[in-house]
Amino acid sequence: MNEFEMCPRFERAVDVLSKRWVALIVFVLMQGPRRFGEIEGCLKSLSGKVLSDRLKEMEQEGIIQRTVYPETPVRIEYSLTDKGNALAPILGEISNWSSEWIELEALK
Amino acid sequence: MNEFEMCPRFERAVDVLSKRWVALIVFVLMQGPRRFGEIEGCLKSLSGKVLSDRLKEMEQEGIIQRTVYPETPVRIEYSLTDKGNALAPILGEISNWSSEWIELEALK
Numbered sequence: 001m002n003e004f005e006m007c008p009r010f011e012r013a014v015d016v017l018s019k020r021w022v023a024l025i026v027f028v029l030m031q032g033p034r035r036f037g038e039i040e041g042c043l044k045s046l047s048g049k050v051l052s053d054r055l056k057e058m059e060q061e062g063i064i065q066r067t068v069y070p071e072t073p074v075r076i077e078y079s080l081t082d083k084g085n086a087l088a089p090i091l092g093e094i095s096n097w098s099s100e101w102i103e104l105e106a107l108k
Numbered sequence: 109m110n111e112f113e114m115c116p117r118f119e120r121a122v123d124v125l126s127k128r129w130v131a132l133i134v135f136v137l138m139q140g141p142r143r144f145g146e147i148e149g150c151l152k153s154l155s156g157k158v159l160s161d162r163l164k165e166m167e168q169e170g171i172i173q174r175t176v177y178p179e180t181p182v183r184i185e186y187s188l189t190d191k192g193n194a195l196a197p198i199l200g201e202i203s204n205w206s207s208e209w210i211e212l213e214a215l216k
Binding site: 007008009010011012013014017018019020022023024027062083086087089090092093094095096097098099100101102104 | 117128131170195
C-alpha cells in the first residue's frame with residue numbers, strides 16, 4: 001500500500017474538507033459573497049460560535065476571503081478565493097453521487 | 109438561499125463523507141478488497157477500535173461489504189459496493205484539487 005504513503009496532499013485535502021460544515025459553507029458561498037448572518041441563516045443547527053471559528057479557519061486555509069466595506073454600518077462579506085472556487089468539481093461530484101445513491105426515504 | 113433547502117441528499121452525502129477516516133478508508137479499498145489488518149496498516153494514527161466502528165457504519169451505509177471466506181483460519185475481507193465504487197469521481201476531484209492547491213511545504 002505504498003500508494004498511500006505518497007499522498008500526503010490528498011490526506012491533507014480530506015482533512016480540510018471533512019471538517020464539519022466546511023463543505024456546506026463552501027456550497028453556500030458558491031452562490032456568491034455572503035454576510036455572516038446570511039450564511040448562518042442557510043445552515044440550520046450551526047451555531048454562530050462554530051460558524052465564526054470555521055470562517056477563520058477557512059480564511060487561514062486560503063479557501064475564503066473576508067472583505068470589509070467601509071460603509072455605515074460597516075459591511076463584511078465572505079467569498080470564495082480561487083482555491084475555494086476550485087472546490088466546485090468536488091462538490092459537483094458529491095451532488096451527483098448523492099442524487100444517485102442517497103435514498104430520500106432514509107432521511108429524517 | 110432556497111437552493112439549500114432543496115438539497116437534503118447533498119447534506120446527507122457530506123455528512124457520510126466527512127466523517128473522519130471514511131474517505132481515506134474508501135481510498136484504500138479502491139485498490140481492491142482488504143483485510144482489517146491491511147486497512148489498519150495503511151492508516152497511521154487510526155486505532156483498531158475506531159476502524160472497527162467506521163467499517164460497521166460504512167457497511168450499514170451500504171458503501172462497503174464484509175465477506176467471510178470459510179477457510180482455516182477464517183478470512184474476512186472488506187470491499188467497496190457499487191455505491192462505494194461510485195465515490196471514485198469525488199476522490200479523483202479531491203486528488204486533483206490537492207495536487208493543485210495544497211502546498212507540500214505547509215505539511216508537517
